[in-house]
Amino acid sequence: MPSVEMKASRPLSPHLFIYRWPVTMVMSILHRITGAALYVGTALLAWWLVAAATGERAFASANGFLGSWLGLLILFGYSWTILHHMLGGIRHLVWDFGVGLGKGTRDMLAWANLIGSAGLTVLLWAVGLAVR
Amino acid sequence: MADMTTPLRRVRHLGAAHDGTSHFWRQRLTAAANVPLVIGFIILIVVVVGRPRSEVVAILGSPFVALFLILMIVSISIHMRIGMQVIIEDYVHGEGRKVTMLAASTFFAVAIAAVSIFAILKLAFGG
Numbered sequence: 001m002p003s004v005e006m007k008a009s010r011p012l013s014p015h016l017f018i019y020r021w022p023v024t025m026v027m028s029i030l031h032r033i034t035g036a037a038l039y040v041g042t043a044l045l046a047w048w049l050v051a052a053a054t055g056e057r058a059f060a061s062a063n064g065f066l067g068s069w070l071g072l073l074i075l076f077g078y079s080w081t082i083l084h085h086m087l088g089g090i091r092h093l094v095w096d097f098g099v100g101l102g103k104g105t106r107d108m109l110a111w112a113n114l115i116g117s118a119g120l121t122v123l124l125w126a127v128g129l130a131v132r
Numbered sequence: 133m134a135d136m137t138t139p140l141r142r143v144r145h146l147g148a149a150h151d152g153t154s155h156f157w158r159q160r161l162t163a164a165a166n167v168p169l170v171i172g173f174i175i176l177i178v179v180v181v182g183r184p185r186s187e188v189v190a191i192l193g194s195p196f197v198a199l200f201l202i203l204m205i206v207s208i209s210i211h212m213r214i215g216m217q218v219i220i221e222d223y224v225h226g227e228g229r230k231v232t233m234l235a236a237s238t239f240f241a242v243a244i245a246a247v248s249i250f251a252i253l254k255l256a257f258g259g
Contacts, residue, residue: 035215036215036216039215042209042212046244049248049251049255052188052189063182063188066182067181067182072181075181082174086166089163124175124178128175128176128178131175131179
């Protein structure tokens, strides 16, 4: 069992309300939130697929909603959520190999995650609209 | 930094979850599979959104797209089930509630996968 001295030398956890959030911490929280949101969001995907498979009327209501400005906004946010979680996963994969953990690098990776997810979302929508 | 190793680091056999690192590995395997799958999926959604049903059915029901969607559904439902299990294990501490929520989460993931795959097969084979 750990001795008393060992317990005393352990770092204290930060007090969250007077603590300036490091970007890596924000990205860690965002990774979990986006993951949970995507878990729930699969219901939207299932609903849309079932509507398409069911018939003209069911599809019209799903398509009408998703094709509206609110629906498109949700789809745009959904795709950003996917891509942010994806890049976060790649960041974790890099860390799994024990590299990119230095102070400068990990902050750079966190910012790259945020900027990259926004850029990639716009890029994929541009590609989709071009193919369309 | 001082060495903070405690005897707890020496996990014996397959550890407290009784399945070793299988979830760790499966989560990374499905994550790697998800990268090309979700990129293709987002482009697909942008291409089909707002189109009339006949066109959407033709695109989603085509062999390549249907197969692609089924692979994505399988991969993401495995991935999201493991991910939600980690979240539940982190925040739900009562053993009864934890097991109940884990079971409910598994049912949700399986239901989403089954319903989605059935819909895709119907689009592919039944129109």
